[in-house]
Amino acid sequence: MSYFRAHVLVCAGTPCMLKGAGAVKDALCREIERAGLQEEVRVVETGCLGPCDDGPVIVVYPEGVMYSKLKPEEMSRIVQQHLLKGRVVEDLVYRAEKEKAKPVVSLEEQGYLDRQYRIVLRNCGRIDPDSIEEYIANGGYEALGKALTTMTPEQVVATVKDSGLRGRGGAGFPTGLKWSFTAPIAADQKYIICNADEGEPGTFKDRLILEGDPHSIIEAMAIAGYAVGADQGIVYIRGEYHLSIERLQRAAARARELGLLGKDIFGTGFNFDLQIRTGAGAYVCGEETALIESLEGKRGEPRLKPPYPGVAGLWGKPTVVNNVETLANIPPIILKGAEWFRGIGTEKTPGTKVFTMLGDITNQGLIEVPMGITLREVIYGVGGGIPNGRGFKLAQTGGTSGGCLPKEFLDLPMDYDSLAEAGSALGSGALLVIDDSHCIVDVLRSFMKFFQHESCGQCTPCREGTARLYQLFSDLAAGKAGQDAVQLIKELCQTMQLSSLCGLGQSAPNGVVTALQYFEEEIQKHVAGECPAGVCRISMGSRAV
Amino acid sequence: MKSLDELAKIRDEARKKMEIRAGESGEKTKIIVGMGTCGIAAGARETMGAVLQELEKRNLDNVLVTQTGCVGLCEQEPILEVEIPGQPRISYGKVSAEKARQIIARHVVNGNIIGEWVINR
Ligand SMILES: Cc1cc2nc3c(=O)[nH]c(=O)nc-3n(C[C@H](O)[C@H](O)[C@H](O)COP(=O)(O)O)c2cc1C
Ligand code: SF4
Numbered sequence: 001m002s003y004f005r006a007h008v009l010v011c012a013g014t015p016c017m018l019k020g021a022g023a024v025k026d027a028l029c030r031e032i033e034r035a036g037l038q039e040e041v042r043v044v045e046t047g048c049l050g051p052c053d054d055g056p057v058i059v060v061y062p063e064g065v066m067y068s069k070l071k072p073e074e075m076s077r078i079v080q081q082h083l084l085k086g087r088v089v090e091d092l093v094y095r096a097e098k099e100k101a102k103p104v105v106s107l108e109e110q111g112y113l114d115r116q117y118r119i120v121l122r123n124c125g126r127i128d129p130d131s132i133e134e135y136i137a138n139g140g141y142e143a144l145g146k147a148l149t150t151m152t153p154e155q156v157v158a159t160v161k162d163s164g165l166r167g168r169g170g171a172g173f174p175t176g177l178k179w180s181f182t183a184p185i186a187a188d189q190k191y192i193i194c195n196a197d198e199g200e201p202g203t204f205k206d207r208l209i210l211e212g213d214p215h216s217i218i219e220a221m222a223i224a225g226y227a228v229g230a231d232q233g234i235v236y237i238r239g240e241y242h243l244s245i246e247r248l249q250r251a252a253a254r255a256r257e258l259g260l261l262g263k264d265i266f267g268t269g270f271n272f273d274l275q276i277r278t279g280a281g282a283y284v285c286g287e288e289t290a291l292i293e294s295l296e297g298k299r300g301e302p303r304l305k306p307p308y309p310g311v312a313g314l315w316g317k318p319t320v321v322n323n324v325e326t327l328a329n330i331p332p333i334i335l336k337g338a339e340w341f342r343g344i345g346t347e348k349t350p351g352t353k354v355f356t357m358l359g360d361i362t363n364q365g366l367i368e369v370p371m372g373i374t375l376r377e378v379i380y381g382v383g384g385g386i387p388n389g390r391g392f393k394l395a396q397t398g399g400t401s402g403g404c405l406p407k408e409f410l411d412l413p414m415d416y417d418s419l420a421e422a423g424s425a426l427g428s429g430a431l432l433v434i435d436d437s438h439c440i441v442d443v444l445r446s447f448m449k450f451f452q453h454e455s456c457g458q459c460t461p462c463r464e465g466t467a468r469l470y471q472l473f474s475d476l477a478a479g480k481a482g483q484d485a486v487q488l489i490k491e492l493c494q495t496m497q498l499s500s501l502c503g504l505g506q507s508a509p510n511g512v513v514t515a516l517q518y519f520e521e522e523i524q525k526h527v528a529g530e531c532p533a534g535v536c537r538i539s540m541g542s543r544a545v
Numbered sequence: 546m547k548s549l550d551e552l553a554k555i556r557d558e559a560r561k562k563m564e565i566r567a568g569e570s571g572e573k574t575k576i577i578v579g580m581g582t583c584g585i586a587a588g589a590r591e592t593m594g595a596v597l598q599e600l601e602k603r604n605l606d607n608v609l610v611t612q613t614g615c616v617g618l619c620e621q622e623p624i625l626e627v628e629i630p631g632q633p634r635i636s637y638g639k640v641s642a643e644k645a646r647q648i649i650a651r652h653v654v655n656g657n658i659i660g661e662w663v664i665n666r
Contacts, residue, residue, distance in 0.1 A: 003601035005593070005610035007565050036590075040597060061566045062609050085580045086612030126566060136552065137559035145549045258555075259546040267547040 004042040006083060007061045011125060013048035013208050014243055015365070016055035020072070024056045027072035031079040041083050047212015049125035052365035054094060059125070068094035116382065117344065119352050120328040121368045124212030129247050132254040135215040141260055143331035144219050147226055148268045151334075156227040157183050160330065162338035164350040169195055169286075169323030170398075170427045170503070172349075172416040175330075181310040182228040182318045190230035191319040192221050193295075193309075194327055196237040196244070197279050197286035200399040201450060202358040203430045205366055206324035209354075210237070210244035213328070214251035218261065218274065220327035223334060225272045228320055233274030236291050238281055248276055283454035287502050288313075288321040290456070301458045302502035323428070325354055345371030349415035353429050360435035362387045369414075376410040379433055390435035394519075398427025400447050401507035403514030404440070423514040425507070439535035440519040441526050444512055445473035451508040462505025465496040469512065476526040479538030485527055490516060561606045572630055573609045574653055579624035581615030588641065589623035595642035596625070599649045608653065621664050627652050638664040 010025045025043065032041055049057050054068035060078075065088055067078060074092060081087045118124075127134035135141070147156050161176025182190060194217055198206040210217060221233040237245055252274060255261040263271045282300050284290045289303035292314050313319025329351060333341050342350045349371040355378065357364050362384030369378065375395055379385065386392055394404045397414065403424030405412070412418050416426045434443060448470035457463040472489055475481040482488075493509035493516075500506045516523065522532055529538050546552060578584070578593045593612070600608055618624065621638030625645055628634040635658055637648060644662060651657045 003597050004562075004565065005597055007563075009566075040593065062611060084585070084612075085582075085614055087614050127563075131559075133555060133559035134563060136556045137563050139556070141546075141552055142549070142556075145546075145552055149549060265546060266549070 004040060005062075006041045008041060008043050008083075009046045009049075009059045009061070009125060010043060011047070011049045011055060011057045012045040012243075013052070013055075013211055014204070014241075015048070015052035016057060017243070019055040021056035023072045024058070024070045024075060027075040028058070028079070031076045032083065034076075035079050035084055037079065037083055044128045045130070046127060047124040047129050048121075048208035048366060050121075050366050051094060051363055053363065054365075057094060063088070066094040067092045116368050117352050117370050118368050119332050119344070120209060120325055120354050121212070121366070122332070123216065124208060127213070129212055129214055130250055132215060132251065132258060132260075135213070139335065140215055140331075141219055143334035144222050144226075144260065145266050147223050147334050148266045148270055153183060153227050153229065156223065156334065159338050160227070160333060163333045163341040164338070164348075165326065165329055165333060165341065166349060166416060167323055168325035168329075168353070168428065169321075170425070172426060175322065175326055178310060178322075179224065179228050179320060181308070182230075182320050185311065185318045187229075187318050189232070189315075189317045190228060191314045191317060192224045192228070192230045192233040192274075193288075193291070193314065193319055193321045194221055194233065194235040194324060195286060195288065195291060195321050196235055196241070196324045197291060198238055198241075198324075198428070199281070199283035199286045199454075200428050200430050202432065203356045203399060203428055205354040205356050205429060207238075207241050207244050208366055209324050209328050210241070211247055214244070214248045215255065216328050216331060217248070217324060218251055218255050220330035221274055222261065222265070222272045223330050224320060224322065224327070226270055228318070230318075230320070231271045231273070233272065234295065234314070235274060235276045236285075236295060237276060237278055239278040240281060245276060245278065252276070282456070283450075284456045284502070284504055287504065290502070291321065292319065299456075301456050302504075304501065325429075346413065346415050348417055349426075353414065353426065355414075355429045355431045357383050357431050357433070359433040360386050360388075360390060360438075361431075361433040371415045372413040374411050374413055375405070378414065378431065379410070383433070386433065386435050388435075390437055393434050393436040393438060394440075394443075396424070396432040396434070396511060397430070398425030398510075399430040400450055401425065401504070401510050402427050402430070403510045404443075404518065405514065406518045408518075423517065424510065437533065437535075439477075439531050439533035440515050440522050441473060441476045441531070442533075442535045444515055445470065445477050447511050448473050448508075451504070455504060455508075459499075459501040459505065461496045462500040462502075462508065465492055465500070465505065466508055468492055469509070476523065477531075477536040477538075479526065479529045479531075479536070481527050483527060486516070486520070486523060561604075564606045565609070573607055574630065575609045575611065575626075575628040576649075576653070577626040577628070578610070578612050579614070579616060579622055579626075580612035581619075581622070583615050583619035584622040584624065587619075587622040587639075591642045592623045592625060592640050592645045595645040596649065599646050603649070603654065605649075605653070618664065624664070629653075629656070636664045637662045 057068045059066045157179045165175045166172040285300040290300040294300040309319040345351045354368045451466040452470040455466045625640040626636045
């Protein structure tokens with residue numbers, strides 16, 4: 001029988017798999033068979049549903065009830081009570097805000113999705129990523145069809161330009177503008193590269209988009225190829241992202257079978273195909289020119305710009321590099337138009353942003369919200385606040401190279417320009433929340449350790465600067481810093497920002513610079529041998545004289 | 546893939562199988578089968594099976610099938626309820642597999658309530 005009265009969607013994203021979603025699914029299937037429901041209930045593996053911290057999660061339709069933190073032995077109750085008798089198993093229902101006594105029953109009702117708006121994650125957790133049919137059922141490949149059969153390449157570029165979409169990989173460069181540089185160049189070969197390197201610590205949005213909706217990226221790359229005149233795409237993906245790689249490979253194979261990749265797509269004479277290349281996990285290889293070097297088989301070191309990749313990229317050919325999330329926005333924009341997209345988010349930064357919420361926040365995981373939402377709304381609304389009764393100390397937006405924002409900035413709208421003004425960045429959407437039990441010096445020391453390790457060493461300001469900063473913060477933490485430490489740090493930061501070759505060295509000091517602005521007193525106290533938060537173990541008498 | 550029509554065909558076919566995930570929208574007819582212990586003992590599993598088969602056979606994708614627990618009318622089980630948008634919910638009692646098929650044919654499809662099987666209005 002192919003009419004199923006219920007669908008159970010099991011999140012098979014990496015975080016849930018690590019928490020045992022595989023065993024939960026097996027137990028679920030076993031119990032369904034034991035109850036003789038296999039003809040009535042369909043089990044579907046799907047991409048990330050969002051509340052990763054509470055995995056493994058499943059959603060039972062038609063009711064849309066989400067269950068979380070599941071163990072295999074609990075599946076018999078869900079089958080016996082919910083699937084057989086229609087009674088929701090209250091104690092296993094996912095609670096968005098843990099403090100709330102009342103369980104939220106429906107996925108749509110539960111505050112978790114209330115404040116969210118899904119464009120990029122439109123299919124994640126709703127379709128089987130291994131089924132091209134389910135992607136098509138939700139309007140998949142229609143945008144490609146529309147672009148190829150009813151639009152000129154110039155019109156596609158113009159639509160993306162008009163939409164105001166800006167790159168979600170970090171820099172926020174207008175996507176349509178980027179395409180418009182490459183499109184008119186006459187070249188025998190052009191490339192579209194999807195940047196899925198995602199080296200930012202703790203960030204995993206691109207991975208979950210690829211795992212949950214691989215076809216959206218394939219479709220978007222083909223559209224980009226048509227727009228700029230490229231017939232080859234390359235997905236540069238972190239080697240550790242096994243599941244994303246597998247799903248993407250299977251998806252590409254299916255798309256080829258249906259003629260959605262390959263020659264003469266939609267009978268228009270347009271050819272496009274893509275290959276998948278894996279990276280070895282160096283942070284700097286996410287930088288587009290280092291990425292290209294690595295694709296050419298060389299050391300992953302950034303190139304001097306200009307020329308920009310759009311003019312001379314891979315093998316010297318015009319190359320558009322776009323982030324996974326940027327690309328995921330393309331099909332809906334083509335399908336629904338630039339006006340529609342501009343209606344979401346803010347005037348200067350339309351659309352949504354996927355944030356990875358990390359650190360001292362109740363609901364860790366992925367959210368997609370309209371641009372311009374305030375930090376407060378994200379942290380205390382969707383994020384469920386700060387756990388363990390602690391207070392807010394700072395939020396670092398934009399990943400390790402973002403700024404540290406104190407509570408005065410809680411009402412700042414989250415978009416590229418407002419955050420840049422505050423000395424931070426939107427970056428790739430990492431949002432690290434740090435509560436008041438932490439010490440700023442200790443936090444910065446860990447950031448600097450990261451940069452010291454990831455600096456490629458090609459240019460002096462960054463190679464030496466990151467190492468010196470790490471040393472200086474280690475000294476501060478140990479109470480061994482000299483009186484001029486803060487001054488030294490300031491000068492070093494300025495030098496790095498002005499003279500580093502690539503974005504890594506230029507932005508590595510951002511966290512420090514903002515911290516010196518907003519937490520200077522706490523840092524100065526370390527010079528005097530005191531850690532107000534009581535984190536750094538400064539022993540009396542160990543101070544340098 | 547040669548045309549948008551070809552894509553649309555795949556889309557419509559696949560959509561039918563995913564209807565259920567659209568959630569409980571107000572536009573759909575709902576069929577609710579009593580699946581409490583009493584219902585199951587009285588044969589609700591067979592009733593449910595017949596409902597699903599009939600919907601499949603008639604290609605009715607605008608119908609949502611859910612279950613409910615015991616409503617306290619155990620002697621009337623299996624109970625099957627039909628809720629057509631904009632109309633009150635109708636409850637039928639002692640619904641065998643055969644009755645379920647007829648309810649779908651006469652009530653769900655043609656809109657005629659089968660008065661003699663109704664338990665309350
Ligand atoms: C050190 C460094 C690391 C980067 N890592 C990534 C990354 O992991 N993923 C990514 O999409 N962009 C990364 N970028 C940005 C890319 O250079 C590039 O701007 C981006 O891929 C362009 O895509 P977009 O316009 O769609 O954002 C990084 C940049 C720097 C300087
Ligand atoms: S700034 Fe740092 S990462 Fe970038 S090229 Fe220079 S040394 Fe390498």
